[in-house]
Amino acid sequence: MAIDRQESPYRRGNRYEVMPIPMVPEHCHPIDAGAVQLVVESRRLTDQILDETYPDGTIPEAEVHFDDHGPSLHVCDLEGREHVRFDCFLHEPHYHYIEQANQANVIVRIDEVAVGDPIDFTFTCLDQRLPDMIANAGAIELAEQVRARMDEVRAALPKVRDLMERARPVAQPA
Numbered sequence: 001m002a003i004d005r006q007e008s009p010y011r012r013g014n015r016y017e018v019m020p021i022p023m024v025p026e027h028c029h030p031i032d033a034g035a036v037q038l039v040v041e042s043r044r045l046t047d048q049i050l051d052e053t054y055p056d057g058t059i060p061e062a063e064v065h066f067d068d069h070g071p072s073l074h075v076c077d078l079e080g081r082e083h084v085r086f087d088c089f090l091h092e093p094h095y096h097y098i099e100q101a102n103q104a105n106v107i108v109r110i111d112e113v114a115v116g117d118p119i120d121f122t123f124t125c126l127d128q129r130l131p132d133m134i135a136n137a138g139a140i141e142l143a144e145q146v147r148a149r150m151d152e153v154r155a156a157l158p159k160v161r162d163l164m165e166r167a168r169p170v171a172q173p174a
Helices: 047-053 118-128 130-136 140-148 150-166
Strands: 014-015 027-033 036-048 067-077 082-087 095-100 106-110
Touching: 027 150, 036 047, 036 150, 067 106, 067 118, 067 130, 082 118, 082 130, 118 130, 118 150, 130 140, 130 150, 140 150
Parallel strands: none
Antiparallel strands: 014 106, 027 036, 036 067, 067 082, 082 095, 095 106
């Protein structure tokens, strides 16, 4: 008997039949990277922002309250559609596979114990796994374009890292 991946306790992330919270353009710094644009944003996620974005309750109510911040990296095609997002937040770092065709997204928690610093994890993914991650989000043609132009992605990474480090949150003393 096959197990539905969404029902499996070992599934890759949680799937939501909505798009993620949109970028705030005035907080964004786009960097051209060949077949994609890498957009760095300093973000804050709060319960109020969630309620304002999803007023009809399309996001299931969480058992936790959100007040988190840090750098986000949006991987967009040249038309501005986002396909992968890394939210390197202070408390709950995670990434998104954004399925444009289905208007849905899968959110996957970054396990800092296993992979270390979320920003370092993001750059490992960009350098070694980006075409596969884009394909996993359903953008097969874009993934192949990125695979053919990875030198341009890699050339953009120092500038992207600098912007993400500037937006890195500072841990508050306990």
